[in-house]
Amino acid sequence: xxxxxxxxxxxxxxxxxxxxxxxxxxxxxxxxxxxxxxxxxxxxxxxxxxxxxxxxxxxxxxxxxxxxxxxxxxxxxxxxxxxxxxxxxxxxxxxxxxxxxxxxxxxxxxxxxxxxxxxxxxxxxxxxxxxxxxxxxxxxxxxxxxxxxxxxxxxxxxxxxxxxxxxxxxxxxxxxxxxxxxxxxxxxxxxxxxxxxxxxxxxxxxxxxxxxxxxxxxxxxxxxxxxxxxxxxxxxxxxxxxxxxxxxxxxxxxxxxxxxxxxxxxxxxxxxxxxxxxxxxxxxxxxxxxxxxxxxxxxxxxxxxxxxxxxxxxxxxxxxxxxxxxxxxxxxxxxxxxxxxxxxxxxxxxxxxxxxxxxxxxxxxxxxxxxxxxxxxxxxxxxxxxxxxxxxxxxxxxxxxxxxxxxxxxxxxxxxxxxxxxxxxxxxxxxxxxxxxxxxxxxxxxxxxxxxxxxxxxxx
Numbered sequence: 382x383x384x385x386x387x388x389x390x391x392x393x394x395x396x397x398x399x400x401x402x403x404x405x406x407x408x409x410x411x412x413x414x415x416x417x418x419x420x421x422x423x424x425x426x427x428x429x430x431x432x433x434x435x436x437x438x439x440x441x442x443x444x445x446x447x448x449x450x451x452x453x454x455x456x457x458x459x460x461x462x463x464x465x466x467x468x469x470x471x472x473x474x475x476x477x478x479x480x481x482x483x484x485x486x487x488x489x490x491x492x493x494x495x496x497x498x499x500x501x502x503x504x505x506x507x508x509x510x511x512x513x514x515x516x517x518x519x520x521x522x523x524x525x526x527x528x529x530x531x532x533x534x535x536x537x538x539x540x541x542x543x544x545x546x547x548x549x550x551x552x553x554x555x556x557x558x559x560x561x562x563x564x565x566x567x568x569x570x571x572x573x574x575x576x577x578x579x580x581x582x583x584x585x586x587x588x589x590x591x592x593x594x595x596x597x598x599x600x601x602x603x604x605x606x607x608x609x610x611x612x613x614x615x616x617x618x619x620x621x622x623x624x625x626x627x628x629x630x631x632x633x634x635x636x637x638x639x640x641x642x643x644x645x646x647x648x649x650x651x652x653x654x655x656x657x658x659x660x661x662x663x664x665x666x667x668x669x670x671x672x673x674x675x676x677x678x679x680x681x682x683x684x685x686x687x688x689x690x691x692x693x694x695x696x697x698x699x700x701x702x703x704x705x706x707x708x709x710x711x712x713x714x715x716x717x718x719x720x721x722x723x724x725x726x727x728x729x730x731x732x733x734x735x736x737x738x739x740x741x742x743x744x745x746x747x748x749x750x751x752x753x754x755x756x757x758x759x760x761x762x763x764x765x766x767x768x769x770x771x772x773x774x775x776x777x778x779x780x781x782x783x784x785x786x787x788x789x790x791x792x793x794x795x796x797x798x799x800x801x802x803x804x805x806x807x808x809x810x811x812x813x814x815x816x817x818x819x820x821x822x823x824x825x826x827x828x829x830x831x832x833x834x835x836x837x838x839x840x841x
Contacts, residue, residue, distance in 0.1 A: 564655025786822030
């Protein structure tokens with residue numbers, strides 16, 4: 382596990398891909414991302430709102446795709462490549478390529494004990510689920526959480542109104558993921574309904590639960606001394622005699638007697654930690670237009686939603702990362718919960734909103750760092766020359782001795798090391814950007830991208 386090479390409370394402005402490529406591997410505890418949804422809509426914050434000036438395009442074409450992204454996916458990630466080519470339209474493929482290269486970086490920077498929540502809607506959730514399976518492993522899928530945003534619209538033109546979003550929840554390693562129990566608190570009315578009785582001696586609200594149960598038939602016919610009474614159960618007891626004695630000694634009012642003389646035990650409202658939350662979240666409302674939390678930012682999510690995610694999947698001082706941080710809701714929630722945080726957004730407005738919202742929270746200006754550069758990784762050590770023998774040996778094993786162009790098998794001396802993304806357009810000498818090609822394919826490709834080589838080979 383690597384140490385973080387970026388200070389906490391840093392907000393980056395710019396494309397998140399090169400910035401993520403500058404973050405050390407295995408240095409993030411929790412990632413939440415609320416990326417564009419491929420909604421075929423362009424968003425802008427209203428004039429006069431706190432977020433005025435913030436906007437983003439959510440319409441995708443192949444012109445939005447860097448050929449180098451596809452080169453990397455086609456060469457190094459065949460399962461992910463198959464997902465992309467299963468998409469029905471060029472717009473869907475473009476969106477998936479954009480997301481795929483970024484998900485690969487998120488997988489790299491996430492700690493082995495970490496987890497990731499991808500927020501999406503039904504537009505692309507099915508494709509994104511397959512992409513996440515390919516990147517993080519199907520076995521590391523933990524849940525598809527449905528968040529009910531608002532009630533159905535009475536004027537909806539659709540027979541079934543879409544009122545929910547999806548949160549695709551994955552672990553880096555499902556055997557090591559850190560997770561805290563998530564509960565939902567009840568309001569006063571529901572709490573009183575759940576605990577309808579009031580204890581005369583103390584005024585505490587409670588409900589009562591059976592002390593006899595069929596699943597413990599081994600104790601059927603046994604006697605229990607409860608206070609000054611002796612009771613026999615025909616079906617079996619939940620507790621043995623010592624448990625009765627210990628619990629009644631701690632609370633002499635614990636036992637509730639029914640009119641028929643059956644003992645039951647009390648569960649108190651003031652000891653209730655909340656109802657366990659499953660994968661259907663209906664208790665966190667979407668932000669209404671007049672909500673004081675609103676900044677006017679397009680697609681803003683409530684802090685309560687991020688509070689639940691952060692509390693469920695991180696601890697204090699863990700690093701929370703949002704690569705599409707928008708109006709900084711994730712960062713605000715992380716800051717309140719004493720987590721370290723890092724955010725990225727393409728809009729300069731995001732950095733302004735981070736400062737404004739957290740300053741409003743704390744009543745003072747925290748040491749928030751705004752950057753627009755690409756950080757330098759400190760976990761790589763000295764990268765060997767691209768044509769170093771150890772690189773060739775590793776790549777030969779990864780490719781099974783086959784050329785990554787024509788697919789033919791060669792002995793190692795007949796394969797040459799090639800940059801997937803040429804150095805002239807920003808490719809590095811790191812092993813992740815290298816492949817083995819036979820001499821013919823290497824000459825055909827030259828300094829061009831992998832897609833050029835594939836197209837030329839398909840002409841034969």
